[in-house]
Amino acid sequence: MQLKPVLAVDDLNRFLETDFPEVNTDGKIFTVEAIGPGFATMRFDPLQRHLRPGNTISGPSLFALADVTAYVALLAHIGPMALAVTTSLNINFLRKPPLGPLLCTCNILKLGKRLAVLDASISGVGSDELVAHATATYSIPPK
Amino acid sequence: MQLKPVLAVDDLNRFLETDFPEVNTDGKIFTVEAIGPGFATMRFDPLQRHLRPGNTISGPSLFALADVTAYVALLAHIGPMALAVTTSLNINFLRKPPLGPLLCTCNILKLGKRLAVLDASISGVGSDELVAHATATYSIPPK
Amino acid sequence: MQLKPVLAVDDLNRFLETDFPEVNTDGKIFTVEAIGPGFATMRFDPLQRHLRPGNTISGPSLFALADVTAYVALLAHIGPMALAVTTSLNINFLRKPPLGPLLCTCNILKLGKRLAVLDASISGVGSDELVAHATATYSIPPK
Amino acid sequence: MQLKPVLAVDDLNRFLETDFPEVNTDGKIFTVEAIGPGFATMRFDPLQRHLRPGNTISGPSLFALADVTAYVALLAHIGPMALAVTTSLNINFLRKPPLGPLLCTCNILKLGKRLAVLDASISGVGSDELVAHATATYSIPPK
Numbered sequence: 001m002q003l004k005p006v007l008a009v010d011d012l013n014r015f016l017e018t019d020f021p022e023v024n025t026d027g028k029i030f031t032v033e034a035i036g037p038g039f040a041t042m043r044f045d046p047l048q049r050h051l052r053p054g055n056t057i058s059g060p061s062l063f064a065l066a067d068v069t070a071y072v073a074l075l076a077h078i079g080p081m082a083l084a085v086t087t088s089l090n091i092n093f094l095r096k097p098p099l100g101p102l103l104c105t106c107n108i109l110k111l112g113k114r115l116a117v118l119d120a121s122i123s124g125v126g127s128d129e130l131v132a133h134a135t136a137t138y139s140i141p142p143k
Numbered sequence: 144m145q146l147k148p149v150l151a152v153d154d155l156n157r158f159l160e161t162d163f164p165e166v167n168t169d170g171k172i173f174t175v176e177a178i179g180p181g182f183a184t185m186r187f188d189p190l191q192r193h194l195r196p197g198n199t200i201s202g203p204s205l206f207a208l209a210d211v212t213a214y215v216a217l218l219a220h221i222g223p224m225a226l227a228v229t230t231s232l233n234i235n236f237l238r239k240p241p242l243g244p245l246l247c248t249c250n251i252l253k254l255g256k257r258l259a260v261l262d263a264s265i266s267g268v269g270s271d272e273l274v275a276h277a278t279a280t281y282s283i284p285p286k
Numbered sequence: 287m288q289l290k291p292v293l294a295v296d297d298l299n300r301f302l303e304t305d306f307p308e309v310n311t312d313g314k315i316f317t318v319e320a321i322g323p324g325f326a327t328m329r330f331d332p333l334q335r336h337l338r339p340g341n342t343i344s345g346p347s348l349f350a351l352a353d354v355t356a357y358v359a360l361l362a363h364i365g366p367m368a369l370a371v372t373t374s375l376n377i378n379f380l381r382k383p384p385l386g387p388l389l390c391t392c393n394i395l396k397l398g399k400r401l402a403v404l405d406a407s408i409s410g411v412g413s414d415e416l417v418a419h420a421t422a423t424y425s426i427p428p429k
Numbered sequence: 430m431q432l433k434p435v436l437a438v439d440d441l442n443r444f445l446e447t448d449f450p451e452v453n454t455d456g457k458i459f460t461v462e463a464i465g466p467g468f469a470t471m472r473f474d475p476l477q478r479h480l481r482p483g484n485t486i487s488g489p490s491l492f493a494l495a496d497v498t499a500y501v502a503l504l505a506h507i508g509p510m511a512l513a514v515t516t517s518l519n520i521n522f523l524r525k526p527p528l529g530p531l532l533c534t535c536n537i538l539k540l541g542k543r544l545a546v547l548d549a550s551i552s553g554v555g556s557d558e559l560v561a562h563a564t565a566t567y568s569i570p571p572k
Binding site for chain 1: 162163165168192194195196201202203204206207210228229230231232233234235236
Binding site: 305306308311335337338339344345346347349350353371372373374375376377378379 | 448449451454478480481482487488489490492493496514515516517518519520521522
């Protein structure tokens, strides 16, 4: 599988701003950090609202991070026109997330004509301990 | 399996308010509607921030609804002291959610000493078409 | 969703025999028991080879039972021509299976043009305790 | 996470033979190939019974391969005494498997006191195209 991105980091950050403002309703919390062959990395800067008792980050926030990163990895390779839709997401919560910013890297496991499958690995910035791991499936509508 | 709830609807709504205010940061959007042997039902009243392009409700909101309902179903049966933690959640997005309030019903599939497994069915209020279906696992810490 | 089966129990048992002999390589271990609107039930009679230490039934056998029942439930509603393919399956092992025959009931959660989602509940014959629960996704090729 | 195996390839092949003969009922089809810090690789040599129409390998065989490899990866790091039990397994079927032998590599994502989470990547021998990807959870009983 020779995957090659067709959009760059700046394209994708701009796309999120113009076409997906809901993702950053509360300020710029999701930022595309890197794009490469078959993958994307995003950074999540949590706000007060993403925290939970015990000084940790909420499950739905980790879900949102995995979902948006997988979406960005997919768009980076098929272009911004495509209206991909999450059809399923399986997430394992592995360790209590640290209170600071998180990184999520998604790899494309399969990019078919109708379905794409990606995995997502989330860890704290500067740490290599996985906080959560997810696998997501996207449906790609016919053009 | 003879499951019997030990907490009532009012107990659980009060518990969410006092011990879990983060869940309702933006106003009362998650409400416990019903508790019974082996299940719980919650209502989600989405705000502007939970919407997505195409007049629909965001995936992370559906995830949050499934997660909080499963958590409430579990607490209803093991009591509010227990500090259950989501260890995994698998969600299938089945249909575009309608724009109004949603209901989620969770059934306990297994309530072990260390692990609980529940499923979650989400649909629009007054509709029997499933919008999403999830299975979640919780770790129950030793007392 | 008004689902209506187009094939009956006998049709499906015959189809398994003629088109899917691999499923019953070791004798008739998988039998369609019931078909109805949106669901199918199959019976699994385990052989020595499906057992595991501790007098239980192997995980792959439970997986196979969930997969073949979901496949049969799907074919019962779309007809035997369609070449549906499992794209994902998530299974939770809930209790140690009893040593005898098992029943699996699959419900269609979604039957789209390209994707179908089903859940599967496995228990011992005559028991209502769940042994395993699965959710499976099938890709339906264009005609 | 500094994971260090406590068993070697030969130990594990011997353990499978003596304590888990069911896995190789039909001859030696599952072989441990490599063990390293945090991972294990196994080889699967399919027989006629593992094939399916269209010259491919059955889903349950891929499930069994992922499950046994994850089990071996876990035992390699916690020792052969532990009686780990699969609690859940989520598998995505990505491409039609080639007809020959397959390799599966499992990485330990988390090794807790009570739960372990691993992922599994399956491809044909000599190919780097993923045929299937799985995530599995194991319960580790108290000693």
